[in-house]
Amino acid sequence: MxxxxxxxxxxxxxxxxxxxxxxxxxxxxxxxxxxxxxxxxxxxxxxxxxxxxxxxxxxxxxxxxxxxxxxxxxxxxxxxxxxxxxxxxxxxxxxxxxxxxxxxxxxxxxxxxxxxxxxxxxxxxxxxxxxxxxxxxxxxxxxxxxxxxxxxxxxxxxxxxxxxxxxxxxxxxxxxxxxxxATGQSIVVFEKPTPPSVEEKKETPVVEEQKTVFIGEYAASKKSPISATGRFGSWEDLTLALDDLIKDELADKNVSKINKLGLHRAAQLHFLNTIKAAVQATGINESEKLAVLAGAMHLVRKQIDDEYASAILTSTENSIIHKGLDKILGKKGEVDAQDIEALIFSTTQFMRFLSVEPKAEAKKSIRNKHIFSEIAGFDLKNTFTLCIDMIHDCRNVALHHVVEEFNKEGKIPExxxxxxxxxxxxxFSFLAGKKDESSEEEDDELEHKSTDALTR
Structure with a gap:
């Protein structure tokens, strides 16, 4: 049962x-x-x-x-x-x-x-x-x-x-x-598969093909508002800013390529470049492309925050990447928590499309080969967990602000x-009569657009 x-x-x-x-x-x-x-x-x-x-x-x-x-x-x-x-x-x-x-x-x-x-x-x-x-x-x-x-x-x-x-x-x-x-068998491809011709079908032995998902099929179930993406200008502006930031990091560390940086920093920058390339290959509008990449930048900045939080004698002021992301994204307190939540969600749902296979036998699974698999030092589950934590933190910050403002105005209802x-x-009184309810067909999925990225 x-x-x-x-x-x-x-x-x-x-x-x-x-x-x-x-x-x-x-x-x-x-x-x-x-x-x-x-x-x-x-x-x-x-x-x-x-x-x-x-x-x-x-x-x-x-x-x-x-x-x-x-x-x-x-x-x-x-x-x-x-x-x-x-x-x-x-x-x-x-x-x-x-x-x-x-x-x-x-x-x-x-x-x-x-x-x-x-x-x-x-x-x-x-x-x-x-x-x-x-x-x-x-x-x-x-x-x-x-x-x-x-x-x-x-x-x-x-x-x-x-x-x-x-x-x-x-x-x-x-x-x-x-x-x-990590048992998912499908893969996401950047080129739209073309069905084989009749002749090719005759010549090709029958084998079970790996299911492919074309990246151009991606559609955001919920899009970030313009209040969250307007600050970034155009897609070209944001990608150029990212490219310049990576060059600044390479110059500061006196290395010629990302792989020569420390493992964690290299993984973070490869992650951003991977997201950038994948988003570019989709057919989503520019505003949502900005949201996905900016949300990924927020994730990386939070990872750097956490790295430096455990260090006694250093601060994020010593991080070229962190300072650069502050400039691109806006420092803490400059951006509404609701907008940050929207950006993180945009990134999460895109990452889910790229790496998580829909339910099979009532359970989802991570594709055993996905776009992030080749990034040394990248942990997909930890990144999803960080997304969830950040969305939760944004919700609490937004709620606390509303409550504080409400209390300041002295409107607490008793x-x-x-x-x-x-x-x-x-x-709901036991003396109340029961009203008739017409039976309607139940749906298998939520009607509204979820803000929880892994539920569906």
Missing amino acids: TFELKELSTLKKEFNDAVDVLLKRDKKIKKIEDLSNPRKYELQYLTAILSRLEEQVSERTIKPQVAALTFYGAMQTVMRDIENKRGMLDSSGLLSDSLANIIGINAEVRAENKPDLYQTSKFYTALNEFLKQIFINNDSRKGFKKEHILHAIPTNHLNELIETSYLLSKNAEKAIVDSLA KAPKSYIASALSK
């Missing part, structure tokens, strides 16, 4: 039943708002999300399967929030146990019937995409909406819940990377607007 995703209507009923049991445990408590914190906030978080998901399914602005995935992610986020707040000797508690039963991850469930790595990652991808609704125009740079769907929850506690969902997403993505085996939260809670 395998894990079976429940419909949103089923999740709602089971969640309602769990809330009823929780409230009946103390005869003095009649509604969620009477509970103590943090249990009150956690249930308000879940009820508000579930209510909005129902509305969106009804409005056909979200597919039923994506809505269900989102609520799975929300429940697991609350379970982790409970875990984060309980003492060493405390039990997980009734709510956490109930949510585990609903999700299907309690101790009685066999491992093969629990969500796998890819399904778990999709939970958090769907949730984090959904949570963008709390920002004006779904853009955290513009701040919180005045009365967003989670307005009932004090901002600092909401910040903790969102941070938790970001962290869970990061961990799930890393688990996928760790699971990848009570929910009666109009929304009252209607939300009423839908």
Whole structure:
């Protein structure tokens, strides 16, 4: 058997039943708002999300399967929030146990019937995409909406819940990377394969051919915004800047070619040149080409940051490459975290196309031969992991900025607007009637464009 995703209507009923049991445990408590914190906030978080998901399914602005995935992610986020707040000797508690039963991850469930790595990652991808609704125009740079769907929850506690969902997403993505085996048999080629003629077919013995993927077929599932790429000028400008930077490094080290540099630096520069050549061979537009190469530059700069962080007597000021990348990319603090995240994602999804084979028997794999294979000292898995870490860091930086600005303005809400939260809670009362839900065909993939590059 395998894990079976429940419909949103089923999740709602089971969640309602769990809330009823929780409230009946103390005869003095009649509604969620009477509970103590943090249990009150956690249930308000879940009820508000579930209510909005129902509305969106009804409005056909979200597919039923994506809505269900989102609520799975929300429940697991609350379970982790409970875990984060309980003492060493405390039990997980009734709510956490109930949510585990609903999700299907309690101790009685066999491992093969629990969500796998890819399904778990999709939970958090769907949730984090959904949570963008709390920002004006779904853009955290513009701040919180005045009365967003989670307005009932004090901002600092909401910040903790969102941070938790970001962290869970990061961990799930890393688990996928760790699971990848180099067993993929297909290869990416730079020249479009031509089918053999009838005569060639007759003359050529029948053998199993290695599957080839033409690089010109690459299409970005999500593109970086112009706010992220506008600073780089044209493709020619960016590639010339990279070429000049590499020449500066060679001159400084008094060597004639990249291979004569130290292993790590040589691997980084070969990586950038490889990305540049591969992007050039695609048919994507110039803006996205800029995004992929600039994202790769951000990765290399972060690698150099990490190298120098462990050195006591040196700093990145001593690195020609780091200083040059600062000039090209902009120093820390000069570029919005959201734009850096977009660039890193553009690079990640392109690297995935080049090196990761789509699922076979429910698992993805790394191609046993790919474009980065020949780079001495280059570690593909570590690079994917760094991408995931950087995206996570960018999300947290952006979230913290929004929360800080919100708190400065003194807008921390302590009570929910009666109009929304009252209607939300009423839908989940055990006395409330159940509304009919039409059955719709479930999709195998998320409707929205994922910001988690290895989920698909």
